[in-house]
Amino acid sequence: MTAHRKTQVDLSSKAAPFAIRSERAADVAMREALLDASFGENRHGRTCQRLRDGRAPAAGLALSAVRGGTLVGTVRLWHVSAGGRPALVLGPLAVDPACRELGIGAALMHQALAAARARGHAAVILLGDAPYYARFGFSPAKTGELSLPGPFERDRLLAIEFTTGALDSAAGMIVPTRAALPKRRAARALQAHAA
Numbered sequence: 001m002t003a004h005r006k007t008q009v010d011l012s013s014k015a016a017p018f019a020i021r022s023e024r025a026a027d028v029a030m031r032e033a034l035l036d037a038s039f040g041e042n043r044h045g046r047t048c049q050r051l052r053d054g055r056a057p058a059a060g061l062a063l064s065a066v067r068g069g070t071l072v073g074t075v076r077l078w079h080v081s082a083g084g085r086p087a088l089v090l091g092p093l094a095v096d097p098a099c100r101e102l103g104i105g106a107a108l109m110h111q112a113l114a115a116a117r118a119r120g121h122a123a124v125i126l127l128g129d130a131p132y133y134a135r136f137g138f139s140p141a142k143t144g145e146l147s148l149p150g151p152f153e154r155d156r157l158l159a160i161e162f163t164t165g166a167l168d169s170a171a172g173m174i175v176p177t178r179a180a181l182p183k184r185r186a187a188r189a190l191q192a193h194a195a
Contacts (some may be wrong), residue, residue, distance in 0.1 A: 003077065007080070008022070009072065011044075014097065017067070018066060018072060018099075018102065018104055020063055020065050020066075020073075020107055020108060021063070021064060022060065022062065022063060022064070023057075023063060023064045023074070024064070027074075029060075030070070030071035031064065031071060034071060035074070035075075035092060035094050036095070037096075038092070038094040038095075038097075046123045046150075047127065047148045047149065047150030047151060048089065048091055048092075048127050050087050050148075050149045051080055051148075051175070051176050052076075052089075052091075052106065054180040054181055055079075055178050055180055055181060055184050056181055057076040057077060058078060058079050058088055058116075058119075058121075058134075058178075059119075060115060061076065061112060061115055061119070062075075062076040062077075063108055063112055063115070064110055065095070065104045065108055067099060067102075067118070070096075072095060072096040072098075072099045072104060073093075073094065073099070073104040073105065073108050074093070074094050075091075075092075075094075075109065075112045076090075077089065077112060077116055077121075077124065078178070080125070080174050080176055081174070081175050081177045082146055082159075082167060082170045082171065082172075082174050084170070084172065085122075085123070085166060085167055085169040086121075086177070087121070087122065087123040087124065087159070087166070087171045087174075088116055088123070088124045088125070089124070089125050089126060089174065089176070090112065090124050090125070090126040091126050091127065091128070093108060093172070095108070104160035106135075106136075109136050113136060113137075113160070115151070117162045121124050122162055122163035122166035123159055123161045123162060123163070123166040123167050124138075124160050124162075125146070125157070125159045125174065126138065126159075127148065127152055127156050127158070128156055128158060129156065129170055130158060136160065137160040138158035138159060138160045139158060139159070139160075140154075140158055140159075142153060142159045142167035143158060143159050143167075145169075145171035145172070146172065146173075146174055147172070147173050147174065148174055149174070149175070152158070
């Protein structure tokens with residue numbers, strides 16, 4: 001198993017450093033509160049949520065950004081089949097609004113993509129703003145024939161390949177591929193969210 005290194009960034013003398021580390025069980029309540037604040041409490045009805053519901057993120061690919069002992073950012077990646085091609089879906093990426101000018105989102109993206117590549121994954125897909133994600137190498141070039149299990153804006157379906165050709169001719173529905181969590185564990189996750 002690959003160990004994740006902690007990234008510590010001090011962006012200016014006024015900015016407290018933050019660390020990026022693997023998500024811990026103690027992060028769950030703070031993560032859920034951050035996601036609600038960032039995307040609204042109706043975020044569970046979004047299209048990409050259907051790829052995550054009742055499933056665990058990919059091993060080693062759930063990251064937290066912590067500043068001053070408080071969770072200020074999160075990103076997770078999930079196993080999917082992109083029209084029959086193995087890939088990961090990234091999301092959601094969220095940063096505490098009070099910390100958005102500190103580079104935490106970019107640091108989370110760089111670390112998540114580096115970890116996915118190091119673990120041998122061939123491609124990552126996400127639904128997001130093309131101008132923001134283009135700087136990380138994402139584009140709609142390989143997603144034109146892919147679809148999601150719900151409504152989405154075609155120009156926001158983006159991908160990056162770590163292995164050249166990983167998404168060549170990928171067509172069809174993007175679906176989750178890992179087994180669903182046992183009902184008891186999924187229920188605990190929902191209870192933690194409701195708390």
